[in-house]
Amino acid sequence: MxxxxxxxxxxxxxxxxxxxxxxxxxxxxxxxxxxxxxxxxxxxxxxxxxxxxxxxxxxxxxxxxxxxxxxxxxxxxxxxxxxxxxxxxxxxxxxxxxxxxxxxxxxxxxxxxxxxxxxxxxxxxxxWVAYFTAYGALVERSGMRPGDHVLITAASGGVGRAAIQIANQIGAVPLAVTRSAAKEPDLLAAGAAAVIATDREDVGEATRRHTGGTGADIVLDAVMGPGLAELSLAAKLGGTLATIGWLDPRPASFPANPSLTIHRFMGFADMVNPVITRRVAAFLAAGVRTGVLRxxxxxxxxxxxxxxxxxxxxxxxxxxxxxxxxxxx
Known part of the structure; x- marks a missing residue:
């Protein structure tokens, strides 16, 4: 059986x-x-x-x-x-x-x-789950466009790597955040335009350096927790924060950037929507076919x-x- x-x-x-x-x-x-x-x-x-x-x-x-x-x-x-x-x-x-x-x-x-x-x-x-989550948060909710600087936390994880690839497919600029500088070569090889390692630099300062002083257009955060307030300062004024996970189980701090548009994206809620599902499936199939999504x-x-x-x-x-x-x- x-x-x-x-x-x-x-x-x-x-x-x-x-x-x-x-x-x-x-x-x-x-x-x-x-x-x-x-x-x-x-x-x-x-x-x-x-x-x-x-x-x-x-x-x-x-x-x-x-x-x-x-x-x-x-x-x-x-x-x-x-x-x-x-x-x-x-x-x-x-x-x-x-x-x-x-x-x-x-x-x-x-x-x-x-x-x-x-x-x-x-x-x-x-x-499916990693790429649907990254696409849904970045494209469906945040309206990611070519040229946008996208700051991606937990970039070494499945959703983080998917977000890097999807940003590249759209023509955006993925900035990968990781806890260890040792992961920089791997993340650059995965397609990140730059890697910000929290064991050697401040996320906000590094983000402004990589964006000409303006900050990220979109912050994609899978961590939450007490660091969310500080992370929000890495976004530009009028930027977007999309949260997709809770890797830090502690209560999240309130974003310190009051101008942000905030989305709490839960991918499984959208997966039952056949219109969104067809759209995501078509996008992923195209990315796999061209070799951008791996x-x-x-x-x-x-x-x-x-x-x-x-x-x-x-x-x-x-x-x-x-x-x-x-x-x-």
Missing amino acids: PKVVVFDEVGGPEVLRVVDEPIAEPGAGEVRVRIEAFAVNPLDQMVRAGQSPRPIQLPHARLGAEGTGVVDALGAGVTGPAVGDPVILAAIPDFEARGAYAEYTTLAADRVVPRPDGMDPVDAAAL PTVDRVFGLDDIVEAHRYLEKGTATGKIVVRVQPT
Whole structure:
């Protein structure tokens, strides 16, 4: 029988277990996807540890916010995807009945998008959430334009690297913020126009130096926390601050730049909007086709090694996405 990862109680990585379950038939308007690979995300860690943004029903809860595979079966009334189509899961499944941590999953037919032609399943598994988040915050919300200077915190992470590439695709100027100067060569190779390392320089001063004294047009922040007020001063007057994460769990300080337009972007809310989803899918497919968008995969695990994958995630040392390659039965 097909394998699926479940957990009956919240806690550390060891609560995850791989079990066999009968394959489910897709309901009306649904497709069944044979999963080839999925990504391990911080949201999965939060849900597993009991820090989910919404209640999770136990026991037998599931994980998995993104993945890729091949359409295996169609439910009644499905007229879009066809059996055999390579697809990417385009919206977070629920954690009670389905998820990407499995050999098969079912979901609504309008919640999958075509996988870019020729894209390897491991790379495709690392694409959707990070690039959707970066695109949504920078383009859909902040209106990023060619020539804009974009300051990107947590630039070594999956969303940070996606933001660097998307800024380059638009023609903007990505300025990468990292805690360690040792990461500068890697971030420059990833496409950053400049790297600001907080262990050697002040973010605001460095940003003004790289922008002719005006400050960043857009600040994309995945950290939040008490440093948000100081970070806001790196933006120009009338600039934009888009927050996308909470890597610092401490209460965020109020931005000290009163002229900013502030967006709190939550990508999963937009992923259920089919108009936005189609727009993002088209943008990403074009970027993959031209070679501008290239997901960075830090490490690949097997499905039976899911506990080790979560332990690796918790170390916080990954410099790209963590992907699990599934070997279907």
